[in-house]
Amino acid sequence: MMAMAMRRWPLHRGIHGISAKRALNTKPLFDENVLLPLFPESVQETIKYGLNTQGFCILRDFASSDIAMAMRRESERLYAEGHMFQSNSVDAEGKSYPKLNVYASELNGNEWDIAPTILHYTRSIMLQAPEMLNKLFPGLQISSRAYASKLAVSLGEGASYPKHCDTAGLPDKRKVTMVYYLNPKWKLGDGGELRVFGPDGTHVIEPHVDTLAVFWSDLVAHDVLPCENPIEDIDARRYALTLWLVTDNPRQINDKNHHLYPLRQHHFPNTG
Template identity: 30%
Template sequence: MSSSELFDRIAHEIYQQGYCVIRQALPEKLGMALAREVRTLPDDRFSRAGIGRQADYQNVEAIRRDEICWIDNSTPAGQEWLLWTDGLKQALNRRLFLGLFSFESHYAHYREGDFYKVHLDAFRGQQNRVLTVVTYLNPDWTDNDGGELLIYPEKSGVPLLTVQPEFGTLVVFLSEEFPHEVLPARADRYSIAGWYRINTSDRNRVDPEL
């Protein structure tokens, strides 16, 4: 599947149902470069993940236990990833008129026993995250390794989707619409989580910061 065909499919499914899950969607060369990089980064590049934004940010290990490293243009793999996601942003803006403005993303490492309980990536009227993107960097993942992503309908406790964190799988969904969680991993689990954001700047503040 070409990038244009893939981006068309993502746009169509987001328009129809607000989410999509596509196996083997991430270009293999890019996925392997990212998988190598996340496993060779120094430990001090990772920090324990928290919840909340800015002044409300806090570490709550009863809710979330993964470690994260933000991705930037400082490495070839990071540059290639950000270029690919920028192409997706432009395609979605052309097809869906979402007004996506910027993108932020990080590597996530879940060690054995790590999890992330049910949460939303954005709350209506409080944040400017519009679209969540998740991809997986686990070439040899098996069903016995756990770490599934569960995605819920907005007003239901019954999962809508269960996604295995298999290499190259891409998950995209509306950030305000779908609560989700990561079940405990039983092996080292690597992924990328990212968010497309709109520009909510005004005369008193810049958000998102560039």
């Protein structure tokens, strides 16, 4: 069995006030008082069908190219100005190891001067997605207050993620993973594709800009293929913002009665 990434990401709270520190000279391309309309009925239907049948779904053209491009520019600035640090994982034996050429930041809501679009996107997700998911999946009990996040960049030259489930088990209560890709110039050969191991086989998802991947954090095994670009190629660096939604019901984590639980056991038979 390959090593599992089992990092316990800190939970953030108080998303209602996430945009409180906007600088007076900042002019974002959105009204900060109006949430991004991310979950129309058609998107909700796609999410429900995908999570029910495959454990994941892929949404292209999710927020808008303008929003995604603004988030890319903000991400590049965060990295350039030293706000992102060596990313680490923990293997199945509890040993920490650095991810090759991967850097990450856990934004806490105080970066409005640098990353207003990223924070507004996060706020829009967290003020809409829990209610939406709880409606689609009664009993899920996704929290509207607690979540975890990570903005990551894979610089290239072999940067990758090993096969894992995001949530190894309690006390980690992350239930739904939402990965938003910020790579407008990605092309075949760059690498960095998300690879999801579904019930009907392996799916390879290209990390194009304005694409959202949604999957069960505790049930769906996945990895990220090596990024093959030179580190010096700034445009080819792979940026992604991950939000983890947390359940208030611990029985939802690694639920052996879930029809997709055998999928997890197939890849990690001695866990969960």
